[in-house]
Amino acid sequence: MKTERDEQFHSFVLSHRAALVRTATLLTAGDGHLAEDLVQSTLTKLYVAWPSFRRADNPEGYLRRTLVNALTDERRRWWRRHERTVADLPERPHAGDGGGDDQNDGLRAALRELPPKMRAALVFRYFYDLDVADTADALGCTEGTVKSQTARALDRLRDVLGEYPIPLTGVTR
Numbered sequence: 178m179k180t181e182r183d184e185q186f187h188s189f190v191l192s193h194r195a196a197l198v199r200t201a202t203l204l205t206a207g208d209g210h211l212a213e214d215l216v217q218s219t220l221t222k223l224y225v226a227w228p229s230f231r232r233a234d235n236p237e238g239y240l241r242r243t244l245v246n247a248l249t250d251e252r253r254r255w256w257r258r259h260e261r262t263v264a265d266l267p268e269r270p271h272a273g274d275g276g277g278d279d280q281n282d283g284l285r286a287a288l289r290e291l292p293p294k295m296r297a298a299l300v301f302r303y304f305y306d307l308d309v310a311d312t313a314d315a316l317g318c319t320e321g322t323v324k325s326q327t328a329r330a331l332d333r334l335r336d337v338l339g340e341y342p343i344p345l346t347g348v349t350r
Contacts, residue, residue, distance in 0.1 A: 182227055182228075185227070185231070186223075186227055193240070194216065194220075197219060197220075197240070197244065200244060200300065201215040201216050201244060203288075204244070204245070204248055204297055205248070206285050206286075206288040207285035207288070207289070215247045215248055215251060218247040218250070219244045219247045222243055222247065223240070238311060238314050238315060241301065241314075241315035242314065245294075245297050245316055248293050248297070252293055283338060287337040288334070290337055291330055291333060294316060294318075295329065295333075297315070297316055298316060298323055298330060299331070299334075301315055302323070
């Protein structure tokens with residue numbers, strides 16, 4: 178038997194899950210599997226804290242913060258720290274297989290080089306056009322930290338991408 182809480186949560190998931198996956202994919206620099214894991218963790222935490230979420234002054238901010246916290250928790254897992262690199266990469270889709278265009282692939286690769294919090298600052302500031310205060314709230318830091326992290330991230334992206342412009346708007350979401 179479903180309760181009113183379950184019905185509310187179910188409606189929320191139906192209306193917000195796609196946007197959560199899109200945001201998580203950007204936060205993970207295109208890692209779809211990790212993005213799905215983050216969304217699942219976020220939704221689990223949200224279900225447990227559903228009464229608090231419903232009372233929140235800024236539910237969208239609460240949701241973004243929970244997603245970033247899930248990413249931070251994931252990066253702290255012991256097995257993530259013990260991953261080993263391999264000389265040969267696994268098979269990847271060929272360019273003609275619909276794997277995306279080169280410009281977006283280059284941007285995703287460059288984003289992958291950034292630390293998670295720095296990447297999150299860019300995603301919230303430029304992909305979702307949040308102001309500095311909302312980004313600081315989502316990341317749980319000061320506005321000054323958002324400004325410095327964003328500036329450093331843009332500098333690093335410019336170094337990685339070279340002369341190519343950074344298409345921070347119009348990227349396929």
